[in-house]
Amino acid sequence: MQPLISLKGVVKSYRRGRQTVEVLHNLDLDVASGEFLALMGPSGSGKTTLLNLIGGLDRPTDGEVVVGGEHIDDLSGGELARWRSRHVGFVFQFYNLMPTLSAERNVELPLLLTRLSAAERRKSVAAVLALVGLTDRKKHKPSELSGGQQQRVAIARAIVADPTLLVCDEPTGDLDRETAEEILGLLQHLNREAGKTVIMVTHDPKAASFASRIVHLDKGALAAEAAA
Amino acid sequence: MKFLHLVWAGIWRRPVRTTLALISIVSAFVLFGVLQGFTSGLDKLVSASHADILVTQSQVSNIDPLPVAMAQEIARVPGVKVVAKVLYFGGPFRSPTEFIPALAMDPDELHALDDRLPVTPEQWSALKAKRTGALVSTEYAKLYDLKVGDRIPLKPQFWANRDGTHVWPVDIVGVYTTDPDDNFAGNGVLLNFDYVDQVRATGASTVNVFDERVADPRRASQIAAAVDRLSTNSAHPTRTFSERQLAQEEVSSIGQVGLAVQLIAGAVFFALLFSVGAVMIQSGRERTAEFAVLKTLGYTDGAVFALTLVEALILCALAASVGLAASRGLYPVVVKAVGFHLNAGPIFGTGFIVAAVLALVTGAIPAWRAARLSIVDGLAGR
Numbered sequence: 001m002q003p004l005i006s007l008k009g010v011v012k013s014y015r016r017g018r019q020t021v022e023v024l025h026n027l028d029l030d031v032a033s034g035e036f037l038a039l040m041g042p043s044g045s046g047k048t049t050l051l052n053l054i055g056g057l058d059r060p061t062d063g064e065v066v067v068g069g070e071h072i073d074d075l076s077g078g079e080l081a082r083w084r085s086r087h088v089g090f091v092f093q094f095y096n097l098m099p100t101l102s103a104e105r106n107v108e109l110p111l112l113l114t115r116l117s118a119a120e121r122r123k124s125v126a127a128v129l130a131l132v133g134l135t136d137r138k139k140h141k142p143s144e145l146s147g148g149q150q151q152r153v154a155i156a157r158a159i160v161a162d163p164t165l166l167v168c169d170e171p172t173g174d175l176d177r178e179t180a181e182e183i184l185g186l187l188q189h190l191n192r193e194a195g196k197t198v199i200m201v202t203h204d205p206k207a208a209s210f211a212s213r214i215v216h217l218d219k220g221a222l223a224a225e226a227a228a
Numbered sequence: 229m230k231f232l233h234l235v236w237a238g239i240w241r242r243p244v245r246t247t248l249a250l251i252s253i254v255s256a257f258v259l260f261g262v263l264q265g266f267t268s269g270l271d272k273l274v275s276a277s278h279a280d281i282l283v284t285q286s287q288v289s290n291i292d293p294l295p296v297a298m299a300q301e302i303a304r305v306p307g308v309k310v311v312a313k314v315l316y317f318g319g320p321f322r323s324p325t326e327f328i329p330a331l332a333m334d335p336d337e338l339h340a341l342d343d344r345l346p347v348t349p350e351q352w353s354a355l356k357a358k359r360t361g362a363l364v365s366t367e368y369a370k371l372y373d374l375k376v377g378d379r380i381p382l383k384p385q386f387w388a389n390r391d392g393t394h395v396w397p398v399d400i401v402g403v404y405t406t407d408p409d410d411n412f413a414g415n416g417v418l419l420n421f422d423y424v425d426q427v428r429a430t431g432a433s434t435v436n437v438f439d440e441r442v443a444d445p446r447r448a449s450q451i452a453a454a455v456d457r458l459s460t461n462s463a464h465p466t467r468t469f470s471e472r473q474l475a476q477e478e479v480s481s482i483g484q485v486g487l488a489v490q491l492i493a494g495a496v497f498f499a500l501l502f503s504v505g506a507v508m509i510q511s512g513r514e515r516t517a518e519f520a521v522l523k524t525l526g527y528t529d530g531a532v533f534a535l536t537l538v539e540a541l542i543l544c545a546l547a548a549s550v551g552l553a554a555s556r557g558l559y560p561v562v563v564k565a566v567g568f569h570l571n572a573g574p575i576f577g578t579g580f581i582v583a584a585v586l587a588l589v590t591g592a593i594p595a596w597r598a599a600r601l602s603i604v605d606g607l608a609g610r
Binding site: 052055057058077078081082083084085086090092096098099100101105109110112113118157 | 230231233234237238240241517518521522523524525526527528529530531603604607
């Protein structure tokens with residue numbers, strides 16, 4: 001079966017002043033459609049860099065990144081932006097919501113890039129806010145919401161355009177244990193019930209246990225793999 | 229339009245800073261609006277003056293007296309259709325700070341001279357019927373709260389009446405619509421020449437100027453020369469020119485007003501470029517992570533560039549609208565203070581072009597930076 005995500009011989013290096021630092025070394029990884037994959041590893045192991053490549057936020061120095069049959073490393077900047085808007089939802093550790101917009105306006109942001117009417121956008125936003133249990137908080141700004149609620153808004157924003165892939169970078173890293181489990185439960189629900197493929201970077205073994213597969217990275221290479 | 233709330237939220241991200249920036253831009257546009265009104269008023273003064281009306285005054289100055297009897301000789305000059313005698317009678321009334329320009333003239337002559345004046349036949353008749361009558365323009369009626377039936381004291385500095393005072397009671401018999409384009413009789417007070425002439429203590433049977441209407445404006449200079457030849461070698465040599473020429477000379481006598489005004493406005497906007505530019509750049513820097521998030525969500529570099537630039541455009545257009553509207557509101561105050569009619573002319577059109585240039589210049593750098601931002605660097609706060 002064709003994997004949803006396929007990385008072959010991926011190398012990523014950065015310039016740091018006069019030095020070139022290779023972060024990922026000739027990395028191969030396949031992720032099947034509908035998987036919930038946890039990427040674990042120590043700081044500096046390349047987890048976020050790998051996540052950025054899969055999400056089309058960055059380009060590999062060498063190798064190929066294929067997602068849903070699309071060679072995203074070959075796409076132009078504009079094409080890659082449009083591809084992200086259609087196929088990927090992002091959830092960050094610090095939520096990255098627009099502080100001046102209400103919850104519903106934050107969730108609506110990806111839909112502004114579509115041809116949906118205002119009424120259709122409102123309907124979609126209301127549906128995902130209901131899914132994450134924040135209907136009564138839709139008019140609140142991020143500063144008026146708790147960390148857990150802000151992350152729920154971020155998840156609602158990530159799924160409102162119905163992407164196939166959810167890319168989550170330490171989504172519970174800024175939350176207390178109880179709230180973290182609620183968020184992880186929500187991601188698991190989206191994976192199991194809505195069929196979203198989820199790739200999550202985490203340091204936390206407890207968080208990783210919600211995934212169906214765990215991949216360990218160390219010094220820019222896959223170190224070990226385990227079924228959760 | 230669907231992005232408007234996003235742009236609006238970006239503008240008001242820091243309300244205090246945005247308010248201060250708005251105040252500085254609004255202030256600049258208030259100044260711009262008033263200065264433009266001034267230069268535009270000067271231009272209009274010239275363009276609206278009549279080419280078919282000649283003004284004859286003493287070669288010495290326009291307040292030197294000319295004998296009324298000259299009117300009959302001037303009327304015989306070929307090409308002259310109408311002659312009207314005019315005495316400048318303006319000055320303070322009620323208090324030294326309340327000034328009204330006033331002309332003493334013959335109602336029939338002035339009506340025949342210029343039927344474009346916004347005075348109705350009934351108002352002319354009312355003026356002729358009352359010796360001490362006066363017609364007041366709507367602008368001054370509003371400014372000093374005057375109405376038909378009021379008796380007001382004019383206090384011209386040059387003209388004493390026979391009782392030895394400078395107080396001339398006149399009765400308002402009509403209020404005519406101000407014609408801001410007519411700098412001669414379009415805005416002020418019109419009085420009966422006979423009343424003034426019979427009551428004044430000195431200078432009887434003299435006027436300041438004769439106005440002539442000519443049949444063919446293209447022959448205005450030849451007719452003017454013929455009028456002046458009448459008084460060559462007399463005790464009252466005259467100088468005759470078209471109303472338009474007079475207006476041009478008056479404007480020139482003020483100096484290079486247009487240039488001075490443009491230099492002042494230019495200096496203000498040059499300073500504004502730096503202050504608004506600094507605000508826009510600072511705002512852009514603070515929102516690095518937000519731009520990165522927008523790009524993460526699929527907003528292209530071009531979209532982020534456009535959104536950032538539109539913020540600057542809306543900010544400047546909003547401030548320009550408020551500033552220009554406020555400057556228009558200030559016109560009556562400025563007119564009262566400087567005694568010169570301002571003309572809005574194309575200030576809104578010109579103002580919005582200036583606002584657009586200001587926005588493009590100040591918004592271009594942050595917009596370009598936002599567009600060039602690497603998502604990874606932006607999310608990492610670099």
